[in-house]
Amino acid sequence: MDIYRTLFEVIDMRSFSNLWYWIALAVLWSSASYWVLGVPFDMIQRARKLGGQAQVDLETMVDIKIRRMLLIGEMSGLWALGLVSFAFTAMALLSVVYSVEFAQALFLLLFPLVFVGAMALSTAVKIRDRGLEGEGLHRALMRQRFSTQVIGIVSIFITAMWGMYQNLQLAVL
Numbered sequence: 001m002d003i004y005r006t007l008f009e010v011i012d013m014r015s016f017s018n019l020w021y022w023i024a025l026a027v028l029w030s031s032a033s034y035w036v037l038g039v040p041f042d043m044i045q046r047a048r049k050l051g052g053q054a055q056v057d058l059e060t061m062v063d064i065k066i067r068r069m070l071l072i073g074e075m076s077g078l079w080a081l082g083l084v085s086f087a088f089t090a091m092a093l094l095s096v097v098y099s100v101e102f103a104q105a106l107f108l109l110l111f112p113l114v115f116v117g118a119m120a121l122s123t124a125v126k127i128r129d130r131g132l133e134g135e136g137l138h139r140a141l142m143r144q145r146f147s148t149q150v151i152g153i154v155s156i157f158i159t160a161m162w163g164m165y166q167n168l169q170l171a172v173l
Contacts, residue, residue: 032148033149036145038069044145046058070125108155123144
């Protein structure tokens with residue numbers, strides 16, 4: 001039993017004071033802004049600069065990704081919405097009513113991704129309905145990436161403020 005106590009003293013298991021939580025937050029938002037609708041950002045840049053085969057590859061990749069995204073949304077969208085709503089409601093209740101720090105950390109980590117996902121779905125529908133390609137496709141993808149980055153910045157700021165508040169609150173006790 002002594003090994004567990006030592007381990008928990010050495011590795012702080014509280015979420016907001018754990019370095020791994022902040023690394024996960026940074027990796028999450030870095031990945032979210034790199035993969036625009038499931039397409040890597042460097043592929044978008046290459047298509048913008050070179051055109052030709054790089055543009056054809058981008059359009060093909062975007063077409064595959066948005067068709068897949070929209071098919072999943074049509075087939076299981078309501079079930080997914082229900083499950084996600086249940087999970088976030090449970091996390092919010094655990095966070096607010098019971099003050100479970102782990103639930104607060106997960107909520108602050110994952111909830112902003114709901115907005116990113118909704119925007120991605122909206123962008124996918126716009127690309128499909130308007131048949132965007134070339135410069136119009138580039139603009140739509142770059143707008144999606146910029147919006148994701150803005151949500152990420154706001155999310156990181158709010159998470160950092162809440163995390164500092166939690167750590168200071170525990171330091172006072």
